Amino acid sequence: MGTRVVTTIGRLAAGVAIAFSASISFAAQPALTEQMEFFEQRVRPLLVEHCYPCHAGNKRQGGLSLEYRSGWQTGGDRGPAILADRPEDSPLLRAVRYQDDYPQMPPDGKLSAEQIAVLEQWVRMGAPDPRDGEAIEAAPGPSGTLWVLEPLPDVTPPQVDNAEWPLGDIDRFVLARLEQKGWQPSPDVDRGAWLRRVTFDLTGLPPTMAEVDAFLGDASEEAFARVVDRLLSSREYGERWARPWLDLVGYADQIGSANNVPAEQAWRYRDYVIRALNAEKPFDQFIREQLAGDLLTSSSIEERQDQIIATGFLVLGNVNIVESDKLVMRMDLVDHQIEKVGKAFLGMSLQCARCHDHKFDPIILQDYYGLAGIFASTESTRKVDRGVWSTVTLVTLPETLAEFTTREAALSAHDREVEEIRQEQALSARRIDEIDRLLETAEQGISNGESATLANASSPEDDRSPAELKQERADLAAKVAACNQRLWHKDYIRPSAPATFAVKEGAEIGNSRICLRGNPHAPGDVVPRGFIRAMARGTGPKIPADQSGRQQLADWLTGPASHVVSRVTVNRLWQKLFGRGIVDSVDYFGARSEPPSHPELLDFLARQFISQGWSQKQLLRELVLSRTYRQQSTATTAASTMLAADPDNRLLWRMSPRRLEAEMIRDALLASSGLLRCSAGGPALAPEFMENVGELDPKSVNPISFSLQRFRDDAPRVRTIYLPVVRSSEQRGPADILNFFDFPQPAQYTGGRPTTAVASQALFLINGPLLQQAAKSLTETLLADSSLEDEEARLHALYRRVLNRPCTPEELSNARAFLGASAPAAPENGSAGADASRHDSWQQLAHALLASNEFLFRL
């Protein structure tokens, strides 16, 4: 409160000065002068003391500023605070009177009756107020001070004392920081552990036993690079590195989060990201395709397909597709797209500027609406026939000849099946007609006093009672209805020309108006389409009047703003390898972020990233082949000073151990136990199973919905990235592990996952079926392997499969003790019981190893 008083006195002084100049215009009217005195003596002090704390300066609770006349004239969320024509109804008075449904102001206690009377009198006077001026919200911070906006300098790697240690430039930067502190880097990790580390980091999987043997058998220095090149060219590389990108996109196989609306084509984007990474698509091109692929030229059908699919980036997040207020819905979508672009490429929270200039980063309202115009000129969703619903725009893809041929074949098979269902339905319908005739006849017969069987009716072979016939009719009617369901379902999964969720240029292209306080129903000035001024060096590309500006936005990001984009991108890759980014908050590089731990190194890498053609593989290769990356994660006694002074390892005096991400845990469990199967990607949802699809009736007011009742047979054994991702509920079936190990909610866009350690994870590891299945499979393999001569060999094999190393003598004796205790008394009656008991104790041991931190952490 103390500081507030000081600042308001300062403001008051300024206000008085303005009042003085303003009062000149009132001087001709003595009555007004009197009113001014009343204001200055009675009203202003009251406002300053009771209202300014929340309604002046950059504080505008409820959108209302009471600092200037214009503040209450414009008003806040509830409109003008004082109504000239109906003074008694003025929100200001209703609020201070604590009247009906208005907010009670001031909130910490009602004003005295006398004070309220002052305000009433003032309002009745017509609220004379000399305070000219505009309430302006906090101006953006000086842009020059934010380091990420500085151009990338040409940094020379520093000199180091220990010239033996560095393998490359990265190491010189890291070592120099350590040497400044008088510290030393940690020793190299042993080669087997390095192989496990780098294989997890580049492919998300542990190495196989053969890969371990091959690497350990090659003592040359080049062996390291050979391993890295092998891993970078594997399919698994793309499968591992696509996932962090999907985290940023808010990817799910669901549109929005209402009513389980399936995103049947989302997988195309997921597979596109994997392809792009494996094909070493330059990152600037990756950006360009995702923002404006549809506007680029192409030289093949496959390339064209990828360009269109890539724009799914803009629509595969948590897009709202049901909102009665279409204007709000449209603006919310634009807001999502701006948020995503800001976070993914610029490391900035742009969406704050929807309502006001950013409080501490150099992003102003005009920048936001400049971008908004670009996305508002882009078609992302469209209204559908069903109820109040919209959906994400679906764009038909050009088809290769091979795809066309395959589809034609599938289509004729499909049509045959449809025809069969139709015939079945027609048959039932005909039989219903027959029964109806029979029943009609019978009823006539009954009314004529004849016996209630149909034996004597038209059909001599049918001697059933009307009740029986009615039952049959009901069964047939159910069958006809079921056939309808099947036909709708067939129609839903009909092999059709490939299509994908994408954006295209909007029907109307133009600039956006500012939405006052973010409200699209309160339009302000028109802002020309454009980019974030403070972030660019030089002017950005011009947006032609007939284009949305997406292509120019991509050009701007990879051109004038590339110093920001490359820093953000390099930092993300660094974080995935070293556990923390050089900038810790990987999605936020603004004024409130922690300063980078190695700013020169980040600049060096960002500059190199651009000069090496935005190559992610090239950068990763250099990072994992560095000496810094090769350090061991265990802290020797010599490291105790560093451990005490820098427990978070900000200066990289060792490798930080890191718990595997959820997908890696599951994939590693499957790989180590021999259960893992390759997948070529493709649709994640399984709409071919009718039980997975709801709301098929074309007359339904709700969109078609999906559920995950049934998974394809191979689902439990494919890599986690290929499993369906749900936005509105927990992850299902084989993806259950994601619910336990910090998988980010796909309704958000995030580049960093937390690492939690909670009891529900321990229960999953202790009692969940996934580890039990893996342990069982692993045990079966080990016990069936006749090449393993004795228990010791078998134990070594177990450790090698799970931890990629043989067991130590101590572990050997512990494991033996465990096996002995787990099977205390082998049943005497025959070998079957003994086998079962032996199997069980081995499975218990395998389970324990799979639940251990050495397996679950990348060391």
Place this chain on the structure above:
Amino acid sequence: MRGSQQLSYVPAVNRRDFLQRAACGFGSIALQAMLADIATAAKAPLAPRATHFAARAKRVIFLFMAGGPSQHDLFVPKPRLVRDHGRRVGLTDLPSGAPVGTDKFLTLGPMAPILPRGESGATISTLLPHLAKVADDLCFLHGMQVDNPAHDLATLQFNTGVFNEVRPAMGAWASYGLGSENENLPGFVSIHADADVRAYGSAFLPAAHQGTVIGQIPTDPRESAIRFLSDPETTKDAQRRRIDFVQAANRELLDRIGEDRVMEGVIDSFELAFRMQTATPQLVDLSTEAAETLALYGVGTDATDKNGRACLLARRLCEAGVRFVQVTIGGWDHHGDIRGALPNSCLGADQPVAALIIDLKRRGLLDDTLVVWSGEFGRTPWSQDITGTAPLEKHGREHQPESFTTFLAGGGVRRGFSHGETDEFGYKTTSGRVHIHDLHATILHLLGLDHERLTYRHAGRDYRLTDVYGTVIRQIIA
């Protein structure tokens, strides 16, 4: 983005400190004390925290009526709706702000009498006879408001304050603000949750504040209410042996690593998990309750069994120290044939909810337990006919976020009080509007927390449950 927060929940006292202190030659008593110290620190995210000011409520039970119950059939008698039942709304009297086309709808009167009850005269439908008996303990808010007409999104907003972003649920905020009163239990439990996980998520708050879900309360006490709480295939001894093996290996690894807070957290979590295996089933086992209590909640009676168990478990969890218990009672989304369906929904919810209030009161718990009863929105005063051909008596009501009824009980709110009024249709609030942000502010206030000071730094910004909104509704505080 979460990087800067990511390790904040792990023990503040680490193993290394402990070893250093242990090495200084304390006796075994000091060692015990230190172990206790470490045990507390290990649960640091849930350790009790001081409130901003004196609390009126120590805990909250949120009875979430998923689907949106009709205030026009349950709590808000409007003579106009009775008078105009079946008549077109018409253009002349259309309340301002009503959606275009509303004039063509038919006014739908309440399906059963809504009568004044108790000394307070609170109006409650004859469909809720049990609740009517505790009317004088309730505090009604008739001017509730949310901003979205879709279930999922309104549910999100009711729980987290927003519907277009990922933010922590109010239970997670309560757990974060207050910690847990029981170190072996989570601070936030959600029973029968069927909504989006975000509705009980912790978002950027430490994961320990995430709502622990009890999907189904087992009728057989041997069954588990928490996922993977037990493994029927493995004996307790075998399981303990396996855990011991894991823990020994984990400690050995940690010794080599030197220090790692996540590894330490994992070691602690295994012990807590093992303890939960024995503590939680007892808590969830309702068979130890007196027969009279079970009957009070309607446990064992078909219509009320599920909700009765949930409400009873909510009381037990509160007694055991859980801060925020959410109970979802669904079945209120009556778009069609409300006259046929609403009585059943009432039958399933009425007795268990009233029993909870009675039971809390007689145990002296109601004074410092805030009970909140609400749907994500209410329903319209005019009818909805989803088929287009149904007679009026088969019509239902559409969603209405503009105004609806919520009631509170206990925890420092006024008893037998009604706040807020709507126009003659029951569409637009004329006084006592309570936006969901205001309710959130009030709930935190009753818990002793200032909604403007309960913040969490994330992505360079301080977040609040109430964002930049919210006013404490002082009129309803006793």
